[in-house]
Amino acid sequence: MAESPYKFCSNCGGSEWIEKSEREFVCAACGYRHFITPIAAAVAVLLDAQDRVLVVRRAHEPGLGKLGLPGGVIEPEETGEMAVARxxxxxVGIELPASAFTYFLALNxxxxxxGFTWPTIDLFFxxxxxxxxxxxKQDSEVSEVLICPLDEVPLEDFAFWTNAEAVRRWRDGK
Structure with missing residues (x-):
């Protein structure tokens, strides 16, 4: 059986599942269908006039102490640009309008x-x-801020491969 984040049916409270696929679980009691779908996240590649990129050290799990780019889950009623600006x-305290961000790349x-590993789609701006x-820096989110020349970003130290890949693709596309 595939791993499921659902302990109880959100419709009737039942706890027995019929696995239809690795992403669909049906409540055995009422037939309510629960799906595992990608969660959208917005992530920033912030560059200064010297083409240096802002990298953060994560202050929480997952990836405590590892590197990352500023970003997080897109909230209801937000566009990707609004979420990444927020x-x-x-x-990191930088205030930019959503219009300052340009879509760059999406990676799964x-x-x-x-206790569950959720699929995400990371949208890079x-x-x-x-x-x-x-x-x-916001201490609950970030333990350190690094300003790195693009060719000196320690890609192997990132918590998420997608963040490292976005930096690599931006650097290699220059």
């Missing part, structure tokens, strides 16, 4: 959360700032 402000990922003077 996440950048929340994590897996994100372990509350690029924004440029004159400098990183206004950075103010």
């Amino acid at each position: 996440e950048v402000h929340e994590e 990922n897996r994100y372990p959360f509350q 690029v924004a440029r700032v004159p400098n990183f003077d206004s950075v103010k």
